Each structure stands twice: as structure tokens, then as C-alpha cells.
Amino acid sequence: MKKTFSQSMAWLHTWSGLIFGWILFAIFLTGSLSVFDREISQWMQPESAASQVPATTAVDRAADYLRNNHPDAPSWLIVPPSDRSATMLAYWQEGQEFPHVALDPATGKVAKRDTDGGHFFVHFHYQLHAGTIGTWIVGGVGLMMLIGLLSGIVIHKRIFKDFFTFRPRAGAQRSWLDAHNALGVLTLPFLLMITFSGLAIFAFMYLPSPVKLLYGDSLEDSEEFFHEARPHVDLEPTDQSAALLPLGGFVERTQQAFGTEQIWYISVDHPGDENAVVSLEPLYGEQLTLSNQLIQFRGITGELLQKGMPFQPATHTQRVLTGLHFAQFGGAVTHWLYFISGLVGTAMIATGLLLFSVKRRRQIVLDSDVSTGFLNVVDRLNVAAIAGPILACLAYLWANRLLPPGLAERPAWEIGAFFAVWALSLIHALWRPARRAWLEQFTAAALLSLLLPLLNMLTSSQHLLVTLPAGRWRLAAVDLTVLALGLACVWLLRRLGMERQRTAVSGSAAPVWELADS
Template sequence: MLGSLRQSMAWLHNWAGLLFGWLLYAVFMTGALSVVAAEITHWMTPEFLSVRPADRTHTLHIAQDWLEKHAPPTAQSWQVELPWARHPALLVAWHQDGQSETAWLDPASGQTISPRDTEGGEFLIEFHYSLHAGLPGILLVGLASIVMLIALCSGLIVHRRLFVDFFTFRPNASTGRAWLDAHNVLGVLPLPFYLMITITALSTLLLTYLPSGINSRYDGNAAAFVAQAFPVPPPLRASSQRATTQSLATSVTRAENYIGHDRTASVWVHQPGQMNSRVDVLRHYDDRLMAFPDRVSLDGRTGQILQIADQYRASLIVMRVMGGLHYGRYAGAVLRGLYFVLGVAGAAMIATGLLLFTLRRTVRPTRFERAASRINVAMIAGPLYACAGYFLANRLCWPQSPGLHEREVTLFFALWALSAAHAAFRQPNRLWREQWSGLTALVLAIPLIDIATLFTQGRLQDALVTPVFPGMWIGCLSVAAICGWTAQRAAT
């Protein structure tokens, strides 16, 4: 009976892994990149290389001065996003009746910076959870996450010698045996991480996947649920009576008596310059698991504390801790690096599983199996081509003109489609060698073009002392070396 169970689980593991593995590979790969999304955004906006740090009080004075000069007197709110360890620039904005203006400033000098029109790492985050397809993409990724859990559990049942398999890797054995060993090694040790990241992925968007609770309890009014779960002070009425808004630095200093010294992430001012203005000071959450910012609300004119939001229901804490575990923002540099490596290992585990399905069927492959072999090429190499194209577009597709983010996304999908077209029509015995060779050249071009453009713009010296840029170059050279080695192996 146990043998029959293992056979059933093996069948389920193989087919669930194949049909959803094509999608899950891209999700895991972009998930690994999402861990360093802030660093990717920094690399994709080299205009911030000239930014110099400043103390927090000076930065807040710079922000308030810009807003008082540029925001209209009737603005409904001001927004200030302070620099932090992974992004050096100061963001200020005002909002009024659907209109707004945003500016990036040097926190030391107050000089306006005009970065290129890129989504940076945010696009990779969005693709990771929605495939850049909105709600249908979110639901599809949710379904794939459930299948991932099924594949992990069925894999545990299939492998009788789980820990022995981890220490068994024979790269010089037959191709099928070597890929199976690689699949086992990549699947065993990081297994707790895979389970954690999959379960927390489902929890972060649970109310999107299962909205019936909100629909029944709040008659489908999601805003009512948010208002109860995250209470805020009563809305302010617009006033024609003008009043001076207290110094933002003073408000932040007072708020940090409750949220911790130097923990402010952003400041919102509602009805600035009016008698009933309110200042909301929001806390960073990159030093703790709960991925939600505490908030202190103050009277904008007198500085009186109106509300302190730092206590939450147990159910909300559980959900936000699950989110924090998934996002990894709480992690320091070393732990973020581990998240990244384990995310790449997950993508590699899925890729080796996809290859095993077709390698075991090389004697008399069916039409579906021949098609699956070509799809493997498009869905393993394709996302790598897409990401390389996305990065190159940032440097080559008229970076100083508006609409760059659209061109970046277009090239992302265009190169993926080109990889798929090559996989569909090229001779099977040349597919992998040509795909990996092309990818080697493409990835190698990223640091070369980056260095050349930075040199011509006079920014190379600043880039050399900014860790994000050498880190990107070393990462690309490492990927190019792996792709080149794989292309050479595919040719033999």
C-alpha cells in the first residue's frame, strides 16, 4: 500500500511540477530579485549617485521648505519619504483633488534631482506576485503557490532516503542521474525555506484569494474592513482659517518618543497650513518581523499627540508577521543574501525538475513530450533573457526621455518572446547551446555598457565607491560565467 501511495505521489509530483513549474520558475526567479529590489532601483537610477547624506533634522527642514514653496495653499496633504540605508534620496510630494507633484531632492543641499522614468525593482516585485497581469495574474500565482505546496509534500513522500539523497551528487554520472541528484540536493536542505516562503506567499494575499469573509461581514465594503482593522483619527474638515504648521522636525522628534529614535520612515501632513492640520509619523519596519508601520498622529499646529497606533489584534499581528517573513525587509544584509541564494536555489530546483521530465522520455517521446522539451527552453532561459533585456533597456532605450518604464517592460516581454520563438522553430539539438550562448553575451553586455555610459556621463568614479554598482557588475559576470559553462556543456 505504501508503494502504491508513493507511485501515486510520484505521478502527482511529476505532472503538477511540470504544468505549474513553468510558471513557478519565473515566480521564484523574480522573487529572488525582489529581495534586492531596492538595490536594483538604486542601480537603475544612477542620477542619485550625486546625492550626499545629511542629518535627519536638516533633511526635514529641506522637505518642509520645498513643500511650503511649491505646494499650493489649498493642498490637501503633503508627503515626505525620508532617505534610508538602501535609498539615499529624499522624496517630497503634495496632493490635491487628484492632482499632485512629486520631487526627488538631495537631502544635504535641497537640490532637485530628475531621475530617469523607471520602475526599477518595483516591476520585478509586481511581476513576482501578479505576472504584470492584475487580478487574474494574482489569482494564477496563488493557484501556483498551492500547487507548489502539493509538489513539496508529494516530493517528501516520494523520496524515501531524503537525507541520504542530499549527500548524493554525481555530476559525472549519466545526464539523467546527475540532474536527479541536483534536483534532490536543491530540494532537501532549503526545504524549510520553500515551505515558509510558499505558505507566507498565500497568507499575504489571503483576503484577495478568499474575500468571502469581508463580503459577508462588511457587505463587500473593503474600506469598512480597513477602517476597523487600521483605525485612524476622524477625517479633517477643510478650514479657511490659516495657521502655521509646526516644524516637521519637531513633530518627528516628539513622535519618536513612542516609535523609537531615528525610526521614522515617512511623514504625512493633512490639511497643511490650516487650523485643523494633522501630522502622521510612520515608523520603519525593517528591524522587525511585523511588516506594518506604527503610526503617531499629532496636531499639526500645536504638536499635541492625537493617537498612537502601535497595538494590534493578534490576528493582524500574525498576518503581518507572515508578510514580514515573506518580504524579508527585516533582514540584514547577510540574511537578505541568504534569502536571495535560497530563492535562486528554488528556481534551480524547479528547472532541474522540468528537465528531468523530458530527459526520462528521450527514447520514444510523444508529441506532447517534444513540445514540453521546447517549452522548457522558453520557460527556463526566457525569463533570464527578459530580465537581462529589462536591465539593458534602462541604459540603452533613450533613458532620459519620458516613457522609459514602458520601453523597459516592452523589452522584458519582447526578449522572452524572442527566446520562445527560437525554442519553437530551431533544431532541438542546437536549442540549449544557442540559448545559453546568447544569454552569456547579453548578460556580459550589462556591466560593459553600464561602465561605458557611466564613464561618458562622468559618474564612474562615484559608481565605483557605491557598493550597488560593483555588486551588479560582479553578479552579471558570475551569471555570464555560469551561462557560458552551461552552453559549453550543452555542446558536448
């Protein structure tokens, strides 16, 4: 393609970074938010925030709800309340899909403010709200992220020499490049890990050839593969109906078996059948590997079917990768480190996108061959790809507080607000000059984030004035993080304003992107 390998990689890095960066920014942003999915869910359901029901009782109430509403579903799954979330989630199977609702453990009814909560961010970051097709798209984009990281390493050349280098006053292109390099290099282990482990979770779907070859093409064949890789008990339904034992008892037995309070989930296969199977996993707070502590019972008799599950090396590796990606371990410290690293990755993608146009704006001055029309499109899409998802996430939280609690199809409305605002951001970016679009959209983001805690005070009883004195940090942290985002936006806007004044005084007609120089 180009003369040397490193030049080819530079070309690949630049162009694939631009095209895929537009969507990667949103994926990394929502992925970082996913770390705190339960805290966000909790924040989005303030009415249920105070209820404190033990998991055993809560699970029984969720089972009642599922029995009344979805008695014929082939399987149920319940995520009980934990110290991170007072509400619980109830899933039921419909074909290949698993719809769910959030339940209030105190009443066993659908939580007053029905919402997908932080779960939406989890789903969006691997499906883009587009089902299986979305998973394939994210897979392709994730692969390009991996390639972006690897080609970035190839073209950097001076990783160790420039390890600590950041020169904010060395001109726009230099300082954006420094920032891009610094953010990328310092979180490189994290970025490689999170990208590859994300792909590894769905490896079975992306590359089905080994299983097709060794096991066969049918659904049963792939089930057989999962069975061998992760031994667990599957019983065929008998069509003899029988009454399921109370699920709370299984929770208690699991807590005793593993000496832990927290249960990750409890699932029931063929709930109304004689061969019902109840499976549970504890929350893995102290290990990376996921799913090696599966415990299974017969749902009707309570007989223990299986406890624990030793993995073989390769499967173990895959489960460790999954565990590293899910970040269920280690508590608040690891969650914050993941969140910060994720946001740094997000910022690295944003600086890369900006760098593309900064670099080419300069070339326009030197060489008239570069097309201004194309760069204008890039600049506008950059606004929609960077400011857009930030605004959309904020709109999602605003919609949660503004929509009436009893609204039918409430989760769909909230998600609608997310996409509507993102679309508005795109339209606005296309309509306004790019510089104005940056200013206006970041002003909007600053306002939305600074006012959100106020809105929270007006619309719920779980606001900062309550949560801070009570020391309820998990809830307060949501408000405080949004406030911090608002302050960051204000800081960015002030810098933009300061730079504009400076160029106005000196009278130089520097390209607007240089103004973004921080």
C-alpha cells in the same frame, strides 16, 4: 487516481510542476531580485547615486512635489532615501491605484533617469504586471507551489537518507533528480516559509469569507476589520482646507520616538484637509513583525494621535509572516541569505522542468507510446520559461542604460524591453531546435551579463572602477552579481560543449538532454 497516495502525489507533482513551473521560475527569479530592489533602483539611477540629503529635508521636497502635482489626491506616501537608496519614491492615490515616481532628493524633481527600478521586480513577482488579476494568478500559482512542495515531500520518501546525495556522473535522469532533490530539501524551510507567507500577505483577498461573514460585504466593513486587526487612526475629511505642517518635523519626531535613523515610509491622508493624518513607520531592522511601530500625528496641529500598536496573537502571526516575506530585517547578511535561498529555489524549479523532459526522452527510447511532438513543445517552452526571464531581466537593465535619460514614459519603455525580449525568447525557442535554442539563448545571456558592467562604464559615472575603490559595495554588488551570472552562463555553455565533444567521439547518439548533464 493512481493506486496509492504516493503515486497520485507523484502524478500531481510531475504535471502541476511542469505547467506551473513555467511561470514559477519567473516569479522566483524576480522575487529573489526583489530582495535587492533598492540597490537595483540605485544602480538604475546613477545620476542621483551621489546625493546625500537627510531624510527630513528629502521628505519636505517630496511633499512639495506632490503638493504641486497632485494636490487633490486622497493620500500621499513617501519612501525617503536610506542607506540603501539615494533616491526617494513619491506615491499618490488615484482611485484604488497608487502610481509613483522616483525623485532626486537633492533637487526634489523627478530623478534624471526616470525608472521603476528594482521596484518593477517586486511588482512583477506578485502581480505579473497585470494588476489585480495578476495577484489572483500568482495566488493560484503560489498555492500550486505549496502543493508541489508538500507532494514533493510525500514522494521523496528518503529525505534523510538522501540528504547529502548528489551523483553528477550517474546518468542524466539520476543526476538531475539528485540536484532537484538536494536543492529542494536543503532550502525546504525557506521555500515553505516564502510560499506560505506570500499567500498569507494576500489572504484577505483570496479568502474574504471570514470578513464578509463577521463584518459585512461593503468596503467600509472590510476597513472596520483592518481597523480592529491593526488599530490605527482614521479621520474623515472635513472639506475645510488647511496648511499641512512640514513633513520633515514628523520624521524627526519619529526618529526620536523609536531611536532610529531609518524611516520606512511616511504617508498623509487627506493632505490639504483640516483632518489630515500623518502616519510613519520606522524601518524594522531588528524585528520580524511589520507594522507594530506605527506612529500617527494630526497633520495640521502636529498632535500625537497614536504610537506603537500591540497586536493580538493571530494578527501578530500574520504580520510576522509578512515580515518574513518582506525581509526588511537583519541587514546585508539576511538579504544575501534570502537572495541565495531564492535563487536555489529558482534553480530547483528549473531542474524540475528539465527533469520532466529528461525522464520522458528516456521513456521514448524504451517505449514508443510517449509522444515526441508533445515533448518537443515542452522542451521549447522550457527554454522560454528558464532562459527567457533571465534574458528579460538583463534586457531591462540594458534598456535602462541605452534609452535616453529624458525620454517621455521612460519606465514604460524599460518594462516594454523586459516583455519584448521575453517574447523574442519564446519565438526563438519555437523556431530553433531546442538544443540550439538553449545554446544560443545562454550565449546571449552570457554576453549580456558580461558586457553590462562595460556598458555601465560607458554610460554612467557609477561603474566598478569608481565604486570598488570607493568601497561603495551596494552599487558594486549589482555589477559583480551580473558578472557572476555571466560566468555561470559560460560555465554552463562549456559543459554543454564538452559533453557534445565527448558524445561525438564515442559516437553514441545520446538524447541531447543527457548532454545537459553536469
